[in-house]
Amino acid sequence: MQKTLLLSAAACAALAVQAAAKPNIIVILADDLGYGDVSAQGSATIHTPNFDRLANGGVRFTQGYATSATSTPSRYALFTGMYPWKNKDAAILPGDAPLLIKESEFTLPRMLQKAGYTTAAIGKWHLGMGTADKNWNEEIKPGAREIGFDYSNLIAATNDRTPTVYVENGRVVGLDPADPLLVSYTANFPGEPTGMSHPQLLKMHPAKNQGHNHSIRNGISRIGYQKGGKSAMWTDEDMADYFTELAKEFISGQAGKPFFLYFGLHQPHVPRTPHARFVGASGMGPRGDAIVEADWSVGEIINHLEANGLLENTLVIFSSDNGPVLNDGYEDDAVEKLGDHKPAGDLRGGKYSLYEAGTRVPFFVYWKGKIKPAVSDALVTQLDIMGSVASLVGQPLPVGLDTRDYLKVFTGKSKKGREAIILEAQGRVALRSGDWVYIPAYKGAERNITQNELGNLPKGGLFNLRKDRSQLDNRIEKEPARAARMQQLFKEMIKGYAAQRSEVPVSAD
Numbered sequence: 001m002q003k004t005l006l007l008s009a010a011a012c013a014a015l016a017v018q019a020a021a022k023p024n025i026i027v028i029l030a031d032d033l034g035y036g037d038v039s040a041q042g043s044a045t046i047h048t049p050n051f052d053r054l055a056n057g058g059v060r061f062t063q064g065y066a067t068s069a070t071s072t073p074s075r076y077a078l079f080t081g082m083y084p085w086k087n088k089d090a091a092i093l094p095g096d097a098p099l100l101i102k103e104s105e106f107t108l109p110r111m112l113q114k115a116g117y118t119t120a121a122i123g124k125w126h127l128g129m130g131t132a133d134k135n136w137n138e139e140i141k142p143g144a145r146e147i148g149f150d151y152s153n154l155i156a157a158t159n160d161r162t163p164t165v166y167v168e169n170g171r172v173v174g175l176d177p178a179d180p181l182l183v184s185y186t187a188n189f190p191g192e193p194t195g196m197s198h199p200q201l202l203k204m205h206p207a208k209n210q211g212h213n214h215s216i217r218n219g220i221s222r223i224g225y226q227k228g229g230k231s232a233m234w235t236d237e238d239m240a241d242y243f244t245e246l247a248k249e250f251i252s253g254q255a256g257k258p259f260f261l262y263f264g265l266h267q268p269h270v271p272r273t274p275h276a277r278f279v280g281a282s283g284m285g286p287r288g289d290a291i292v293e294a295d296w297s298v299g300e301i302i303n304h305l306e307a308n309g310l311l312e313n314t315l316v317i318f319s320s321d322n323g324p325v326l327n328d329g330y331e332d333d334a335v336e337k338l339g340d341h342k343p344a345g346d347l348r349g350g351k352y353s354l355y356e357a358g359t360r361v362p363f364f365v366y367w368k369g370k371i372k373p374a375v376s377d378a379l380v381t382q383l384d385i386m387g388s389v390a391s392l393v394g395q396p397l398p399v400g401l402d403t404r405d406y407l408k409v410f411t412g413k414s415k416k417g418r419e420a421i422i423l424e425a426q427g428r429v430a431l432r433s434g435d436w437v438y439i440p441a442y443k444g445a446e447r448n449i450t451q452n453e454l455g456n457l458p459k460g461g462l463f464n465l466r467k468d469r470s471q472l473d474n475r476i477e478k479e480p481a482r483a484a485r486m487q488q489l490f491k492e493m494i495k496g497y498a499a500q501r502s503e504v505p506v507s508a509d
Helices: 009-015 049-057 071-080 108-114 236-252 285-307 382-393 480-494 498-502
Strands: 024-030 059-065 118-124 151-155 166-168 182-184 225-227 259-264 314-320 363-366 374-381 420-425 428-433 436-439 461-464
Touching (some): 049 314, 049 363, 071 382, 108 259, 151 236, 236 259, 236 285, 285 314, 314 382, 420 480
Parallel strands (some): 024 259, 024 314, 059 374
Antiparallel strands (some): 151 166, 314 363, 436 461
16 A cells, blocks of 8 residues: 555556445545634635535535544544444544454444445554554554555544554554554653654644643644664644545545544644745644644545546545644644634534534535535534435344444435434533523633633533524523433433433523
8 A cells, every 4th residue: 555556547447336235435524623723614714625525515514513622532433333432442543552442342444344434544544553552563453444444544542642653454654664653641761752852843833731742743742652673653734634644545545435434634733834835835734724734634635536437426524523623732823823713613612522523514415416405504523424325225233232224315315314412521511402402501711721621611501503603692491491401312312321421400480
């Protein structure tokens, strides 16, 4: 997969003759992209023509949700079809975490393998890999292959965490055996510089008190420590090109065979390090430029599908793992250069939050010639990608999953989405049902260190999102009967799980 593939005319023709009964499926998941970070969503302060192509050429959902306001839980739900709050380990993982998904679990890629698909995971992973005591210099397993991916090339966690290496099919890419890679999340290795001890080595400085001041790679200090493995270290500015080319090569290699590609964008997660050709493109500093770079990456994949005659036989789902955040670890002028741009649009909160902007994200479903352009207010969630794809390819699902079949909604043939969904933010949960959202009373700070509002409300929250998208009118004390009904439904939906212990009852009196 490291070599550029040169396709003959015959191979190109073969790519175009796949059976229509088994469309290719691509899920593109951005990282920390907000509802307002896409120009098709109404933003006039950023230009995202390739995101817009998917949004305006397919179904653009105005009420599309991730299951969680943080990365790892959302990805867990996407691949397993299970609510992440049902798994106590489904939280933001360090870079050395073991594989979160059990090999015995039913997964989206494994289901598609059974349906005859070749499967690949490329880009951001953040679901752990290997065991807790893994050796990064040997084959790392279990990993993506063991849960259903035929091919994978991934970053273990996030681009601000060690190790700063690519892992292809369970092995670190470009590793020199004479310079073994060591990783720790408990202590630094003797003599290794960190952002705290050697700030003069930094080209991007960490924000105060956010933990991004450990091992240095490429002039950027990270969370976590590493030593050795110098030949395998990535260069941040090249990451988009690296993964985009791999995605295109994978697509090109599937002549005549249906494929599933999970493409995990790393933008606009910190550190925001767009390639030089995108620097200054947005006028909003590195965060805006990283979004422009991500838009380019998506355009490259769509154009590659089109050039190879595959676009009309490929279902593309585009979304984000959670909502936006500005000051999330580095001094990169994300706040200072924001201008009039609103990453969350008119939604309240952002990443880490139980307010809408934590989980209501861009959500587009595109299939040229099969899905008519539309804007839908149906309530949809990434949790139901598995159930809907299972319906598309005719695969049965085991009993007990939380995912449901909304294929007709995803393809614009129905506007009757979910009635209710439980949303999660760092262990706290809330209920979206109909036009309403119910947030139980939680203790804690109003904002975290990023300055995003968390949705910790001493008396809880009840909001009518049809009338009050920005959640400015809390009805919890004004409509006690409705609050009691929502509370009861909430308790029924989370019954038997630890999340219930965090809920503070709301009186119906």
